[in-house]
Amino acid sequence: MLQGNKRFAEGKAEHPWQDKETRNMLTDGQKPDAAVLACADSRVPPEIIFDQGLGDLFTVRTAGQMIDDAVIASLEYAVKKLHVSLLCVLGHGRCGALQMAERELNDLIHAITAEADDSLETADLMDSLDERLAQSDSIVLRQAGISVWQARQAEADCLDDIERVHVAHTIEMLVEHSEIIRQALASEQLMIVGARYQLDTGRVEVLSF
Known part of the structure; x- marks a missing residue:
């Protein structure tokens, strides 16, 4: 995949396995090499940026690569039924989500501080911010908002760093909520990798946590 991304970034994409013969060969089934959970952003199509072809990647895409039951079920299908050995969680630069x-x-923090009568009460209310985020009606706050807050607590609050923290948080949530993924990791049948696509260079940065 990284070799394919190198070709794409250098303007030397080969567009493999996109011919009639490959299409016909895949009519009876698929055996992708990897699953990719990526953002739905129209600028970040995994098959293109990794220069892959038909049948190479099992892709699941949502805004900000946020997860729900359908996302988890789709990835579990890739792991349990298709036996992918790699799961890549792919974030990207300048993510709108x-x-x-x-x-x-910021709106939530402003509302919290407006509730308080003094600085001590503000501090007490801010201590409950994690709980408020987890219980929020907004899926954006529940999943991506907590990534933003974690980044700020680590004094890494530029958008690039927030994106990296969000990829790590997404991986944590997948492992926490999917027994199938946990078992595949424990048996060394699956590896999870975090990555971040850079819009300006076309390069994919592999993240280490």
């Missing part, structure tokens, strides 16, 4: 999460988090 995370920018929305920043705005919603």
Whole structure:
């Protein structure tokens, strides 16, 4: 996949396995090499940025690569039924979903401080921010908002760093909520990798946590 991304970034994409023969060969089934959970952003199509072809990647895409039951079920299908050995969680630069999460988090913090009568009460209310985020009606706040807050607590609050923190948080949530993924990791049948696509260079940065 990284070799394919290198070709794409250098303007040397080969567009493999996109011919009639490959299409016909895949009519009886699929055996993708990897699953990719990526953002739905129209600028970040995994098959293109990794220069892959038909049948190579099992892709699941949502805004800000946020997860719900359908996302988890789809990835579990890839792991249990298709036996993918790699799961890549792919974030990207200038993510609109995370920018929305920043705005919603700022609005929530403003509302909290407006409730307080003094600085001590403000501090007490801010201590409950994690709980408020987890119980929010907004899925953006519940998933991406908490990533923004975690980044700020680590004093890593530029958008690039928030995007990296969000990829790590997404991986944590997948492992926490999917027994199938946990078992595949424990038996070394699956590896999860976090990555971040850079819009300006076309390069994919592999993240280490």
